[in-house]
Amino acid sequence: MKRLLLFFLLIPFLAAQSATEVEITSEPSHHLAIQNEYVRAFKVEVAPQASTLMHQHRHDYVFVTLGDAHISNEVEGKPPADVKLADGDTRFAAGNFAHIAKNLSDQPFRNVTIELMQDEKLRQTPSHWPEDSGEKTFAGGRSKILFVKDGVRVSEVNLEPGAVVPSHHHNGPHLLVALSDLDLRSDVEGVGPLPGKFKPGDVKWVPGGFTHTLTNVGKSPARLVTVEF
Numbered sequence: 001m002k003r004l005l006l007f008f009l010l011i012p013f014l015a016a017q018s019a020t021e022v023e024i025t026s027e028p029s030h031h032l033a034i035q036n037e038y039v040r041a042f043k044v045e046v047a048p049q050a051s052t053l054m055h056q057h058r059h060d061y062v063f064v065t066l067g068d069a070h071i072s073n074e075v076e077g078k079p080p081a082d083v084k085l086a087d088g089d090t091r092f093a094a095g096n097f098a099h100i101a102k103n104l105s106d107q108p109f110r111n112v113t114i115e116l117m118q119d120e121k122l123r124q125t126p127s128h129w130p131e132d133s134g135e136k137t138f139a140g141g142r143s144k145i146l147f148v149k150d151g152v153r154v155s156e157v158n159l160e161p162g163a164v165v166p167s168h169h170h171n172g173p174h175l176l177v178a179l180s181d182l183d184l185r186s187d188v189e190g191v192g193p194l195p196g197k198f199k200p201g202d203v204k205w206v207p208g209g210f211t212h213t214l215t216n217v218g219k220s221p222a223r224l225v226t227v228e229f
Contacts, residue, residue: 020054021076021098027055029101030113033203038229039114039175041203046071046109051102057095060119060150064177064225065089066110066201072102088179090156090225092149095119112177112203114227122151129153138166141216146225153228159216172208174228177201183218198224 024030024042029052034041040059046052054076069085076098095115103109116122132148140163146154156179157165167189178198186194189211198204208229216222 022053022055024055024057024113024115027053030055033112034175034205036117036205038117038173039205039227040117041115041175042113043201043203044109044111044113046101046103048103048106048108051100054098054100056098057093057115059095059115059117060093060123061095061116062090062092062114062149062152062154062227064112064114064179066112066179067107068105069103069107069109069111070105071109072100072104074100074102088156088223088225090146090154092147092154110201112201114175114177116150116152119150125151127151139163141165151229155226155228157214157222157224157226159214159222161216161219161221163216165214167211167213169211170206170208170228172229174206174208174226176204176206177225177227178203179223179225181218181220182222182224183216184222185215185217186212187215188212 025032029046030042030044032040033043065085065087067087071083073081073083101109127148128151129148131145133145135142135144140160141158143155143157143165146156159165178200180200182196182198184196186196188194
């Protein structure tokens with residue numbers, strides 16, 4: 001009888017423990033890949049029919065979906081939202097909330113989550129970008145601005161084999177996120193050719209202050225997202 005009573009007394013405690021929020025850095029499905037003064041980037045993978053823990057997003061963030069996905073987004077204090085995402089789907093989310101992401105499919109749910117560490121400062125700063133939307137095409141490729149949020153410009157680039165992004169300048173740094181296998185060559189003025197090979201979901205931080213062209217030297221189309229500061 002005493003054991004039964006103890007069990008019932010423990011039920012509220014166990015329920016409270018299971019609902020405890022954790023910091024994003026302590027959530028097992030989030031794997032820190034890059035951290036600096038601008039970003040904190042996580043590679044996220046949730047197994048089929050599994051869920052993350054309830055975790056905090058204290059900063060605004062951008063997420064880049066890797067593969068088609070079907071999830072339940074369960075924000076604390078709100079009804080669950082059924083969400084379907086396509087491969088390469090890239091979205092912005094305002095921070096200061098906690099949620100559980102439940103994978104409803106039979107495939108792993110993968111994305112790159114990019115926290116904007118200077119979000120509070122950038123919200124109050126006018127955008128310095130001359131364009132916050134639009135698409136540029138060139139032989140064998142295109143570059144499309146997806147959105148500008150918190151002073152950060154997010155674009156998707158598609159390159160057929162052999163295609164070249166024309167010469168352009170990067171004043172500030174940017175983060176590259178690979179959507180496909182990438183075999184690239186960056187021809188930097190005053191430096192020379194720099195090779196780069198990436199797998200889907202790989203991220204690379206690139207400091208600014210250079211002019212270059214970018215060539216797809218691989219045998220398959222290249223897809224990538226850039227997050228520019």
